[in-house]
Amino acid sequence: MQVEKSPTTVQVSMTTANPTRWVKLYADDLFKFAVAKVADNGLAQDLVQETFLSALQALEQFRAESSEKTWLMAILKNKIIDHFRKSSKVPVTISIEEDKAGDSDPHHFFFNEKGHWRREMAPKAWVSGSSSQQDQVDFFTILRGCMNKLTSIGRKVFDLKYLEEKESADICKDLSISSSNYWVIIHRAKLQLRACLEKNWFSN
């Protein structure tokens, strides 16, 4: 009768990924995260499935020091970002001037020289749309379309902040920007996003 080499099994489970338990352990959390970000169950399912597939292909890149869950979550976040990038053909419109204002001084576009709202850019009361499932999906499509109209740095900061859920200090470090610069970027991106949503969704 042979003695089982039991110590190795312990070691194995601690230092390598174990795909056979992924679904049981992480599928719910991955799926929940994906649904929260893309607002579409079917799409979320596809993204989770792709995450598992990519993870399987990259098994040897898995580092024991990060947890399996963190690792899978990072892959999923990349999938979501990729998806948003690709699905940028949503027909949202922003005014030509705003497009041209681009990287120069968007604040000038929203506020006059005294720092007051320009009449045509001042926030209007939003007409609240209906909350049917279909409308919800449409709304998030518009939201994503508007996100894709942001400047690349604004987009980057928003992805890190809202998708990766990073702290502002870490975002500044990642992108090597100062904290005051960070606030200018956030402020500008929010102004643009707000205006885009108002124009494409919250008005008649």
Place this chain on the structure above:
Amino acid sequence: MMGTHKHTWMPCCKDATMLAEKQLQHQRLSLGQRIGLRLHLLFCIFCRRYVMQSRAIDKYLGNQTPQTEITPDESVKLQWETMIAERMKK
């Protein structure tokens, strides 16, 4: 009404919306900034709307479905498990 700032220390709309943005993201404001922002919002309907809408946008961006607990179908999970098992054999 916009355009009539009775006090020079009251922030303009551009500054007020920036302050509001910082506050929304849990950044601490100085007492002066907080008072300035409060006062400005008291007088300015546009910035009040901005604050409300900006908060709503944050909510949409952070969590796009206000749904209750949602999990993938058991059948889907089974499908995934099979898929992974298949690939592991190779």
